[in-house]
Amino acid sequence: xxxxxxxxxxxxxxxxxxxxxxxxxxxxxxxxxxxxxxxxxxxxxxxxxxxxxxxxxxxxxxxxxxxxxxxxxxxxxxxxxxxxxxxxxxxxxxxxxxxxxxxxxxxxxxxxxxxxxxxxxxxxxxxxxxxxxxxxxxxxxxxxxxxxxxxxxxxxxxxxxxxxxxxxxxxxxxxxxxxxxxxxxxxxxxxxxxxxxxxxxxxxxxxxxxxxxxxxxxxxxxxxxxxxxxxxxxxxxxxxxxxxxxxxxxxxxxxxxxxxxxxxxxxxxxxxxxxxxxxxxxxxxxxxxxxxxxxxxxxxxxxxxxxxxxx
Numbered sequence: 407x408x409x410x411x412x413x414x415x416x417x418x419x420x421x422x423x424x425x426x427x428x429x430x431x432x433x434x435x436x437x438x439x440x441x442x443x444x445x446x447x448x449x450x451x452x453x454x455x456x457x458x459x460x461x462x463x464x465x466x467x468x469x470x471x472x473x474x475x476x477x478x479x480x481x482x483x484x485x486x487x488x489x490x491x492x493x494x495x496x497x498x499x500x501x502x503x504x505x506x507x508x509x510x511x512x513x514x515x516x517x518x519x520x521x522x523x524x525x526x527x528x529x530x531x532x533x534x535x536x537x538x539x540x541x542x543x544x545x546x547x548x549x550x551x552x553x554x555x556x557x558x559x560x561x562x563x564x565x566x567x568x569x570x571x572x573x574x575x576x577x578x579x580x581x582x583x584x585x586x587x588x589x590x591x592x593x594x595x596x597x598x599x600x601x602x603x604x605x606x607x608x609x610x611x612x613x614x615x616x617x618x619x620x621x622x623x624x625x626x627x628x629x630x631x632x633x634x635x636x637x638x639x640x641x642x643x644x645x646x647x648x649x650x651x652x653x654x655x656x657x658x659x660x661x662x663x664x665x666x667x668x669x670x671x672x673x674x675x676x677x678x679x680x681x682x683x684x685x686x687x688x689x690x691x692x693x694x695x696x697x698x699x700x701x702x703x704x705x706x707x708x709x710x711x712x713x714x715x716x717x
Contacts, residue, residue, distance in 0.1 A: 428485075430482065440458045535675060550652060580710075603669025614701050638692075655682065671683070671713070690703055
């Protein structure tokens with residue numbers, strides 16, 4: 407039997423720019439399809455690592471390509487993006503800025519919206535300092551993060567994602583920057599009467615050492631972070647209803663750190679606004695700490711946060 411001629415091994419996938427045309431990629435995707443996407447993006451003018459990890463730089467390059475191609479700018483590598491990569495489109499300085507293109511091409515989103523555009527929104531919110539699930543469902547957590555971003559960007563706070571909010575998502579605005587929001591003229595839900603910030607701080611300090619109890623709001627049985635706020639404010643003569651940390655955050659008015667005064671609130675945005683304390687001034691907060699198991703006063707730590715006032 408005659409020996410058979412040697413054959414070159416077949417490649418693991420067909421060659422060409424459309425080999426992964428049926429694969430949808432987004433931030434967090436990994437593998438050979440992402441490596442191929444990154445290679446093609448570099449051939450179109452990008453300059454990113456070909457590491458198989460769809461991260462921030464890859465997302466930016468995809469948005470730039472989508473902008474140059476005149477298709478929806480959502481940082482998702484879907485059929486239209488693969489088609490653009492198969493063509494002769496180049497990413498260049500002449501292409502419209504991704505943020506500007508996003509404002510005109512992205513859909514308007516609000517609570518109840520679902521799909522890829524919501525996932526893009528959620529990913530961008532997390533890059534701006536939020537901590538929410540990227541699940542494609544515009545629920546309460548996403549709405550709260552949108553309001554915080556809108557407040558930080560100084561635009562209307564309505565939890566509706568239109569052109570101005572998309573532009574803010576692609577800017578350098580951080581949720582923790584939070585300047586005064588434009589709804590600053592509305593009355594807070596608390597019946598404040600005469601707001602005495604020092605009285606609030608004194609009432610909170612009097613609880614230092616009280617044990618942490620989830621759902622608690624009294625010195626006798628213990629208190630959690632929102633229970634401390636409820637107790638201190640009502641002790642200071644402010645009729646504040648019992649709410650969660652997130653409820654207190656968006657029941658008041660988000661302000662900048664420069665505007666914060668003793669007695670205002672410090673809301674930590676991680677875990678869907680899961681922790682809150684009372685601002686004591688000079689960068690300090692009084693809070694009921696679940697990890698420390700008690701009410702304590704300490705410096706505000708390095709975690710995303712906003713300041714809230716009921717003044």
